[in-house]
Amino acid sequence: MINLLFLMLERVGILVIVAFLLSRMKSFRQIIHNEHAFSEKMLLIAIFGTFGIISNYTGVEIHNSSISTQVWQTDLDYGSAIANTRVMGVAIGGLFGGPLVGLGVGVIAGLHRLTLGGFTAVACAISTILAGIVTGLVGKRFKKDEKNAPWRAVAIGIFMECIQMGIIIAVAKPFESALELVKIISFPMIAVNGFGTLLFMLIIQSILQEEERTRAFQTHKALYIADLTLPFFRQGLNAHSCRKVAEIILKWTNTDAVSITDQHQVLAHVGVGSDHHIPMRSMCTRLTKNALEHGRILKAESREEIQCFHKNCALQAAIVIPLKVHRKTVGTLKLYFTQTNQLDQVEQELSEGLAKLFSTQLELAEAELQSKLLKDAEIKALQAQVHPHFLFNAINTISALYRSEPEKARKLLLKLGAFFRSNLQGARQMLIPLQKELEHVEAYLSLEQARYPGKYTVSLAIDPSLEEVLIPPFTLQPLVENAIRHAFPKSFAKRKGHVTIRAFKQNEKMILITEDNGKGIPGGLLGSLGKENVTSTEGTGTALSNIRKRIEEIYGPDAAFHIESERDVGTKIVIMLPLSQYKWGDRHVEGFYSG
Structure with missing residues (x-):
């Protein structure tokens, strides 16, 4: 019995080698992974049917209780039998392919065993076909990717081998020879078939696990690449x-x-x-x-x-x-x-x-992009609005000066044209040079100072190297307008109004500061101004929230907008923008930002 066990282990090694070689084939790996169409079922029948035939040929001949060492079995005497691993291939085929594959493999292996002869030929053929049918039916619910799938397959294989021993005893004649044969081959065949099934299932599971690892790696790689490419796409x-x-x-x-x-x-x-x-x-x-x-x-x-x-x-x-x-x-x-x-x-x-x-x-x-365009359209609609009373007041001021100071009236008319031109340009462009924004501020101040001479003064401290740096339009002009309209009301006559505009570099950023010495902002409004519209008799804070929203949309976290104010001392608004590497006049910058 021990000699037979080692001989059968030697034979099952051939099948394991074949199984390993199959596992390296792309077509076989695809069959293992995918649901089986009819053509794939036929291929499984051919593969595992071949396993059954090889098992028959490489079986160990038993004759009158003696064990033959002949390697290849082609024709047996009536008194002989074969101890082999045929049921292993049939069982695995049925578990993987279902009833059709199980029946097909069982018929191929069983009929081939019948052709080899021997007194157990009929019993082995019947047991092989039965094994294919039973394992095929079990295979409908068998999940090859479960953790305990190999041991379930081993149990099924051992059970079918036991059934085969029973059929040999029941069908093979004479009964005494059949019983003696079972005593010799039962343990080696059950042990070797169980061991071979375990090895085969472990190979199958390694294919599945390798594919899962590959898919996981590919998924990780794809997501990693997608993460790297996101800022560019x-x-x-x-x-x-x-x-x-x-x-x-x-x-x-x-x-x-x-x-x-x-x-x-x-x-x-x-x-x-x-x-x-x-x-x-x-x-x-x-x-x-x-x-x-x-x-x-x-x-x-x-x-x-x-x-x-x-x-x-x-x-x-x-x-x-x-x-x-x-x-x-x-x-x-x-x-x-x-x-x-x-x-x-x-x-x-x-x-x-x-x-x-x-x-x-x-x-x-x-x-x-569509969201930004929508927001930009909303912002530009706000930018394009001009207070009607400002226009009427400017016209009235120019009309009053026309007879007494015609030259001054002419200059103010030019300033009014420049002011409206800046409004129209700002409504068409996302970014303009700082110099253009300062021209807009200067035009506005010229008109306002003509109406209220001596009410306030304005001083500018601008780093000349920043004049060509691009900034959003309507960044400084609304701040200056707010200071003129709200910081120095008629009731606030404690001091002469003064507005300071500064622009300088600091840590690769451009700092824009608009500061006045007016009445300041009430503490209850200071926390909300610039973040949302507020309810106030003096305004809603739309201009401040507009400016803040635009710089956040364009620059993101690289920009900052900050308001400082103290009652009866004044208000200071600080804007920090990242310094652009482009200057106005660069062809691709103009093309990108022009409306």
Whole structure:
């Protein structure tokens, strides 16, 4: 019995080696993972049916209680029998494939065993077919990815082997020979089949766990890449953002080149082929055009399929994935490879996942842009409003001066024109040079000082190097207007009004300060001003909240807006803005910010 046990362990090793080799095959791994269509069930029948046939051929012959060491069994005497691992392959096939696969494998292995002969041929054929049917029915509820699945499979395999021993005793003739045979082979066959089933199931589970680990790793990688690319895709599809995204993808994937296009041209290409896949030129591959036209993923597994017209192009495979916003294709993500075998299922799934994440990012960027545009439209509507009484007062002042001081009236008329021009420009632009904003302030002050000469004075302390730095329009003028209108009312005659405007650099930021020596802001309103509109007989604080909202929208946490005030001492408003690297007059800045 011990000799038979070792001989059978030697035979089952052959099957385990075959199982291991199968586990390295992509097609077999896919069958293990996926739900089985009819064609896949047929393939499972063929695979595990072959296992059964190999088990029959490599069985150990038992003749008159003596054990043969012959390696390959092809034809048995009537008095002989075979101890083998046939039921192992049948049971695993039934558990994985269900009733159809179990029956198919059982019939193949059972009929093949019948052809080999021996006094147990019929009993073994019946028990093998029965094992296929039973394990197939059990397989409908068998979950191969459960933690205890291998031990359940072992228990089922051992149970079916015990059934086979019972059938041999019941069917094989003569009874005495059958009983003696069972005494010899029962323990080795039950032990070896159970051990072989355990090894096979562990191999299957390693496939499943390896796939899960791979998927988890790919998911982590995709999310990590998406996190790195988010700040750039929030800018939309443009040459700068797409190049940064392409560089990130190239670094964190196994691709040899990455391209991103919009609907008309290549926005970025990094990696192999950069000498002729040049950004900002029209697309040269028909593959990309087809992906854009049909909105579906396309693969190319040769240079001819890529259809690059450069004869020395080293790119041999590619996958082109549409980028969609609200189900409309707005561009493509293209991953290129220099070797065809690099474009495997893992890379394809990763690229598809990235494309979905990128499409979502682009949708969010568009939604964010629409939100900003809406807010900007609301803000510009506020900016375009001019108090009617200011216009009428200015006209009346100019009319009064026209006869007595015509030259002064002419200059004030020019200032009024400059004031309205600044209002219109501010309504069309998101950013203007500080110098333009100061001209707006000066025009307003000229008109107001003509109406109330000697009521207040204004001093400016502006760092000349900041005059071309871009700031939001209507940043200083409303603050000066607030000071003139609210800080120095008629009832406040304790001192002559004075307004100071300062601009200077500090820690890579531009500091804008508007300060007056007026009556100050009541403590009950100070905490709300600039954050929300307030209820007051002197105003609602709309201008302050407008300014604060705009700088938060444009600069985010890099900017600050702060109000300090003390009753009968004055009010100080401090605005901190990050220094822009661009100056007014740069072509791309003008194009971006012009209305």
